[in-house]
Amino acid sequence: MQKYETKQRKALIKLFAENAHKSFSVKDIAAAPGMNGVSVSAIYRNLSDLQDEGKVQRVTPSGSKKVYYRYTGAKNCERHLHMSCSKCGKTFHMDVPATDLLISEVLSESDFKVDSASTLLLGTCSKCRK
Numbered sequence: 001m002q003k004y005e006t007k008q009r010k011a012l013i014k015l016f017a018e019n020a021h022k023s024f025s026v027k028d029i030a031a032a033p034g035m036n037g038v039s040v041s042a043i044y045r046n047l048s049d050l051q052d053e054g055k056v057q058r059v060t061p062s063g064s065k066k067v068y069y070r071y072t073g074a075k076n077c078e079r080h081l082h083m084s085c086s087k088c089g090k091t092f093h094m095d096v097p098a099t100d101l102l103i104s105e106v107l108s109e110s111d112f113k114v115d116s117a118s119t120l121l122l123g124t125c126s127k128c129r130k
């Protein structure tokens with residue numbers, strides 16, 4: 001299948017890039033300004049392309065049936081860990097030194113090499129803990 005930058009795809013990438021800290025459900029995406037007139041099926045199709053390209057990751061908080069998508073195409077995102085709040089779906093980007101420290105700790109403790117690009121830590125953000 002030929003890949004080309006459709007208008008919908010551009011709008012979707014723009015939405016993700018401008019909200020790199022956020023996770024979106026398909027419903028959120030459809031309701032976002034700038035996504036006017038983009039059908040839900042077009043959103044699903046583009047999301048699955050972006051997932052294949054490693055630009056978007058699918059997130060399912062534990063104990064939830066909801067599915068969120070978050071942007072991983074931003075610079076450095078393959079070099080650090082991500083944390084996701086199971087309650088609100090917000091994504092946090094751990095900084096690179098903290099990621100390296102954690103990964104080297106795990107490696108020295110258990111001889112286990114963590115794949116930082118595809119690891120997602122689940123938890124609860126400060127807002128949702130209140």
Ligand SMILES: [Zn+2]
Pocket residue numbers: 074076077078080081082092093094
């Ligand atoms: Zn990141």
Ligand SMILES: [Zn+2]
Pocket residue numbers: 085086087088089090124125126127128
């Ligand atoms: Zn939260």
